[in-house]
Amino acid sequence: MISRRTLIGSAGAAVTLAACGNGVGGNGAATIDARVDETRDYLFNTFPGTRELASKAYGVLYMPLVTEAGFGIGGGFGRGALRIRDVTVDYYSAAKASVGFQIGAQQYAHALFFMTEAALSEFRASPGWAAGADLKYATPETGANIGKETTELNPVIALVFGQAGLIAGATLSGIKYTRIIP
Template sequence: MISRRTLIGSAGAALALSACGNGIGSNGAAMIDARVDETRNYLFGQYPGTRDLAGKAFGVLYMPLVTEAGFGIGGAFGRGALRINDVTVDYYSAAKASVGFQIGAQQYAHALFFMTESALADFRRSQGWAAGADLKYATPEQGASIGKDTTEMDPVIALVFGQAGLIAGATLSGTKYTRIIP
């Protein structure tokens, strides 16, 4: 039986560990924008269809570096920027907590493509938007052709890419996005 104190302590330690390498507290707007530019350029270069997808989207949230770690209890954290017409309009953090059979750490990037005006408006209006059932997940293997797929019916498309590390899977389910001022 895990006590509440152990659970809270472990979750705190996992979240602190997951923050390593993200430069929490040292990333200003310029640093986030530079990382977003690199991530966008990598995404478009590696998966050319995503350029078309971004062109159709009402906005794209780029999360250049999400660090995830877990040992039974896990956490993830990252920071990024929402761009509309390729101009940064807001900055966001992404945080995730998990419990279950897990051990390891990894880093990855992801992008959320808001394909409808209402999906983008709902995201921007919310106090904290949680990723989940509204997302259609795409894989990097689909990245070359994703922009050519029919996406008008999917309000938000998520693409996770650039995984590095040793942990099983990288999902966005349960990830909470919160507007920040860097």
Template sequence: MIELSRRGLLAGMGATALLAACSNGVGSDGGAQIDARVDATQAFLEERYPGTRDLAARSAGVLYMPLITEAGFGIGGAYGRGALRIQGATVDYYSATKASIGFQIGAQQYAHALFFTTPQALEEFRRSPGWAASADIRYATPDQGASIGKETTELDPVVALVFGQQGLIAGATLSGVKYTRIIP
């Protein structure tokens, strides 16, 4: 008979929990959960900011990140999951991560959408092992949301709309955010 000590039992339970947390999600309903959140985010954007409907229709693809949670106390970080849609259909799932250091304290949540206005920008995003938000992004503010579709040209390969901020950290930007393809 095999005897199990309390320490062995706890170690086994810990290893099982770690494996479950690190699983690739095959067979889980993570994709359905992300899609439901993305559907709600897309509907909110199109209702609240009608110009985004036009912009999405003219874009090669749109990455919707329904909820990013950011917190910091000297050292900070952010995380969220979303879906890339091409012609309205989900083609991939992505996580967004961000780490920061400096004077910061508080927490906030927000959503954002990246509109890839050119096929080249979308292809570069999809081919990279971990795409980082950089200088080629044009930020649009929510108050521009009504007219954003008319203002955007092919000179802006990626248009980012950050919206729905709630919390105590001032300002939400995508600088330093890294996007990585995931299997939910």
């Protein structure tokens, strides 16, 4: 049986390892904004339907690079920006923890599209917002045609794209977004 101290220490080590590969040291506002611009352009050019989705959203949180690693216990970290009408209004970090059968490392980008004003307001008002059961993650390759029905039913739509690396396993995980000052 794994003690709580071992679990917390291992999760901290995994997040630290993930952050090291994420270039955390050089993540000032200008760097984050440049990465967000590149990520947004890649998303719109590669998956054209996301441009219309962004135009209907009240805000979009772009996380250009999340690094994740795990061996039994895992973690991930990334930084990004919340944009309203394509203007940066806040910066956020994303920290992910997972436990279960897993091994490997990967990097990816993701974007959260806030489809209602209430969802965006709740996100911005919270001191730390955790992704929950009401959030659906999809890859644009499998969900390239996000229709009107999807945006009406889901107040937050999350797309994961640009995956590189290999991680395998079955885990329980959560991700928390926290406002930062870069």
